[in-house]
Ligand code: GDP
């Protein structure tokens with residue numbers, strides 16, 4: 001499981017700057033999907049081939065008692081409670097403030113591994129700058145510059161050292177797809193899980209040993225195996241699942257990371273919300289195969305059905321690669337087609353693409369439409385091979401490939417997806433230039 005790092009600190013210490021630096025490499029991998037709203041509060045980071053989730057708790061104020069600041073503080077509290085490690089940021093230029101001390105007092109009680117990060121330390125004497133922060137009682141301060149990047153790599157190596165490396169789980173599993181059912185509160189996730197599990201044989205069920213273990217429920221349906229991943233606080237009580245915890249962004253992100261296929265549940269009786277879009281955006285960013293279940297279809301009339309379809313098209317255009325199924329978790333309608341779509345998306349995400357066919361398709365596509373020149377050079381694409389699965393990664397080799405525009409990358413993606421008839425998975429294209 002990828003560790004979840006949570007950035008904490010008073011306003012202006014540089015949390016978003018560090019967040020952007022940590023998630024930037026990942027952003028470059030995600031061809032810009034039109035319409036994708038990305039919540040800059042959580043993302044995937046990568047340092048030296050290690051991946052992690054990073055959450056920015058902007059607006060965290062432990063003393064606010066009401067209003068929007070209080071709301072944000074509540075969410076930050078939840079993030080702190082669920083973090084694998086906390087990065088507490090302070091400002092080298094301002095020195096230690098009473099506000100820092102209040103936050104530190106809160107963090108000492110959290111009982112989470114905490115790293116004290118002194119930011120904006122570029123060009124300053126580390127020993128001098130960090131001296132006063134020892135008083136916070138959170139261990140040795142680490143000086144960095146988020147804006148310039150100084151020492152950020154070393155900090156991350158230190159933070160990630162204590163977490164076991166994520167194994168690369170690329171092979172298709174005979175136990176079938178690992179499925180995460182995600183969505184905002186009240187869309188019908190627990191109802192759907194109970195419909196899936198309830199009537200079917202639950203093969204084995206283990207309670208987790210530690211909080212870092214996810215609950216997994218293997219089940220069988222129509223002779224096929226699936227493993228359901230616990231999401232967003234769904235817990236089994238007696239024979240049924242219910243949402244016993246409040247909605248958790250971090251648990252949702254972790255479940256998406258662990259899944260092969262994500263079922264995003266939407267509520268047909270409500271407008272599509274920003275939260276729906278954010279969760280969908282994260283699935284795209286994580287490169288997971290996706291099926292969208294538009295739930296509570298039983299409760300809406302034809303007029304409303306038309307409206308919701310338009311609403312989805314307008315607000316979630318970046319999920320166009322997925323199949324949309326109209327279901328009723330409550331009445332058990334549309335469940336079989338939904339599982340068929342899960343099977344299809346899984347197969348697409350796990351396909352093996354032969355090098356000769358990939359190369360032929362690449363050459364066909366570039367002949368049909370040449371990549372545009374960049375400062376006099378035309379990118380030359382020579383051959384392609386598969387670099388990974390779930391999502392399929394296609395590595396294109398050639399020369400002058402550093403400036404292929406996003407629109408052309410999308411054109412190539414579309415060409416590959418269509419040629420291989422891959423539905424339900426995003427695709428990644430990486431370029432390797434030999435000059
Ligand atoms: P947040 O409120 O904690 O998210 O802080 P921001 O990331 O928005 O940064 C607040 C201000 O500090 C911005 O003007 C940044 O440009 C600046 N800043 C962030 N990191 C550094 C740094 O490493 N060095 C310097 N000198 N300024 C920084």
Ligand code: GDP
Nearest residue numbers: 185186187188189190191243296299328329330
């Ligand atoms: P969760 O918070 O996403 O787990 O949502 P729940 O499964 O707890 O469902 C929230 C509410 O929506 C409950 O009152 C359910 O009975 C209701 N609900 C769930 N699925 C359906 C459905 O397919 N049709 C209708 N009409 N109501 C549903």
